[in-house]
Amino acid sequence: MSTETPDTAGAGDAPADGQPLVRVDGLEKYFWENNSLVDRLLGDDPVAVRAVDGVSFDIQEGETLGLVGESGCGKSTTGETLLRLQEPTAGRVEFDGQNVYDLEGSDLTEFRRDAQVVFQDPFSSLDPRMTIGEIVQQPLAVHDVGTEQERERRVRELLERVGLSVEQLDRYPHEFSGGQRQRIGIARALALDPEFLVLDEPTSALDVSVQAQVLNLLDDLQAEFDLTYLLISHDLSVIRHICDRVAVMYLGEIVEIGPAADVFEDPKHPYTEALLESVPRASTDEQDREIETLSGDVPSPRDPPSGCRFRTRCPKVIPPEDIDIDRAAFRAIMDLRERIEGRDISLETVGEDGQFEFEDGRLAVGDRSEFVATLKERVLDRDLPARDDAIVEEALAELAASDWEAAAERLRDEYETVCERQNPPLSGTGTETRAGAGTGTGTGTGMEKAGPSSTSDGSSADEDHPVACHLFAESGHRAPESDSR
Numbered sequence: 001m002s003t004e005t006p007d008t009a010g011a012g013d014a015p016a017d018g019q020p021l022v023r024v025d026g027l028e029k030y031f032w033e034n035n036s037l038v039d040r041l042l043g044d045d046p047v048a049v050r051a052v053d054g055v056s057f058d059i060q061e062g063e064t065l066g067l068v069g070e071s072g073c074g075k076s077t078t079g080e081t082l083l084r085l086q087e088p089t090a091g092r093v094e095f096d097g098q099n100v101y102d103l104e105g106s107d108l109t110e111f112r113r114d115a116q117v118v119f120q121d122p123f124s125s126l127d128p129r130m131t132i133g134e135i136v137q138q139p140l141a142v143h144d145v146g147t148e149q150e151r152e153r154r155v156r157e158l159l160e161r162v163g164l165s166v167e168q169l170d171r172y173p174h175e176f177s178g179g180q181r182q183r184i185g186i187a188r189a190l191a192l193d194p195e196f197l198v199l200d201e202p203t204s205a206l207d208v209s210v211q212a213q214v215l216n217l218l219d220d221l222q223a224e225f226d227l228t229y230l231l232i233s234h235d236l237s238v239i240r241h242i243c244d245r246v247a248v249m250y251l252g253e254i255v256e257i258g259p260a261a262d263v264f265e266d267p268k269h270p271y272t273e274a275l276l277e278s279v280p281r282a283s284t285d286e287q288d289r290e291i292e293t294l295s296g297d298v299p300s301p302r303d304p305p306s307g308c309r310f311r312t313r314c315p316k317v318i319p320p321e322d323i324d325i326d327r328a329a330f331r332a333i334m335d336l337r338e339r340i341e342g343r344d345i346s347l348e349t350v351g352e353d354g355q356f357e358f359e360d361g362r363l364a365v366g367d368r369s370e371f372v373a374t375l376k377e378r379v380l381d382r383d384l385p386a387r388d389d390a391i392v393e394e395a396l397a398e399l400a401a402s403d404w405e406a407a408a409e410r411l412r413d414e415y416e417t418v419c420e421r422q423n424p425p426l427s428g429t430g431t432e433t434r435a436g437a438g439t440g441t442g443t444g445t446g447m448e449k450a451g452p453s454s455t456s457d458g459s460s461a462d463e464d465h466p467v468a469c470h471l472f473a474e475s476g477h478r479a480p481e482s483d484s485r
């Protein structure tokens with residue numbers, strides 16, 4: 001079956017040999033809060049929500065690039081901005097070699113036909129008042145493609161191709177299951193014979209059994225119609241199912257990108273490792289092993305951490321070079337430091353009722369060293385080497401006078417990490433350059449194997465791939481100090 005209509009055949013020339021179909025370069029999308037007239041009259045400064053903060057990647061024709069990361073990392077905003085459904089703050093997106101943000105008139109119309117989106121939620125993305133025939137036909141009518149008869153024929157072809165019956169043309173979305181509705185969304189996205197689809201969590205709202213069917217359909221459609229996909233998902237098993245390459249996104253930035261087999265078998269970035277670790281294992285002998293899961297939430301993109309954005313949760317945060325401390329102990333001290341910096345400890349509730357009392361912010365009742373010991377027990381879940389234990393106690397002693405700043409400074413002075421000073425660029429060879437970086441957590445996830453490891457750009461699964469982490473940064477790749485954020 002052909003999906004071509006009289007008007008859409010041949011729309012959009014294929015890119016020249018070796019050129020990516022989509023090239024994203026330094027894309028930024030900030031949303032502004034406190035930016036209304038009233039806010040300005042009240043003297044409130046606008047706050048930038050840095051949803052997408054300088055991402056770059058290519059997608060080759062016929063390829064599926066997966067964009068993965070936790071909720072709130074900026075995946076949907078990246079997809080919508082590169083489709084020009086949102087205006088960018090900065091950066092460039094090329095489609096077939098043309099800057100998408102410069103397109104006007106017929107060129108823009110052609111781009112709108114060639115690049116389509118399938119949204120996550122088939123329940124809310126379909127107009128409940130329209131029949132599915134009308135829904136799938138709508139893009140053809142908007143773009144004035146073909147005669148009415150041709151459009152009707154095309155809708156029938158599309159519905160059959162996505163596994164629905166033409167008998168169902170006059171039914172409404174609520175009469176269909178979640179999987180069927182997503183098939184309707186896919187048929188609508190295909191109506192104009194596009195080259196490129198952004199698939200934004202296309203299976204997240206579906207039952208697991210239905211997910212695989214929809215992913216298989218997308219896979220088949222890609223081969224049949226030479227489609228190129230950007231597949232957005234927080235679910236690594238979905239990414240693994242159909243992606244050639246994977247970009248891992250954290251708090252507005254890409255932290256690792258490479259062939260899917262490579263990233264799954266040999267993840268470099270501690271965030272990628274943690275994402276893989278949090279996937280449930282199928283094999284029983286793997287179920288008992290110690291899991292280093294991802295703790296805490298993604299920080300707010302209104303005020304992202306300085307340096308590497310993952311460092312506030314990273315199990316491999318790097319201690320200063322002159323300090324000999326194991327990884328878990330250093331992580332615990334950094335967690336404590338963050339709690340102190342965020343004033344996130346309730347001093348008044350330390351100890352038994354009435355054991356310690358504060359007056360004007362100072363410990364008025366109770367022994368100071370006992371207060372420190374009790375507080376330490378509450379905020380640290382492990383023993384520290386004697387030297388570090390003493391430093392932590394000094395910091396906690398400052399809290400007996402509610403001097404949060406002095407407490408934070410004591411820890412900052414001693415434990416400032418390269419991870420907070422510099423934002424590591426996405427570069428490097430993916431070869432670890434720091435001692436102690438090599439105790440990776442293993443990645444046998446028991447999930448479905450990715451396909452062949454070679455990619456459209458010719459790289460093989462054995463090759464190293466770019467990663468944004470100080471554990472892998474070579475001196476030549478380091479961001480300058482002025483780059484730190």
Ligand SMILES: Nc1ncnc2c1ncn2[C@@H]1O[C@H](COP(=O)(O)OP(=O)(O)OP(=O)(O)O)[C@@H](O)[C@H]1O
Pocket residue numbers: 031032049050051069070071072073074075076077078234301
């Ligand atoms: N219109 C908006 N105004 C302000 N902030 C926004 C807006 N849209 C998104 N954001 C914020 O930008 C960040 C990135 O959101 P985005 O939806 O792109 O993330 P995501 O990785 O796709 O997550 P999810 O899967 O939950 O949608 C979030 O912190 C979100 O709250």
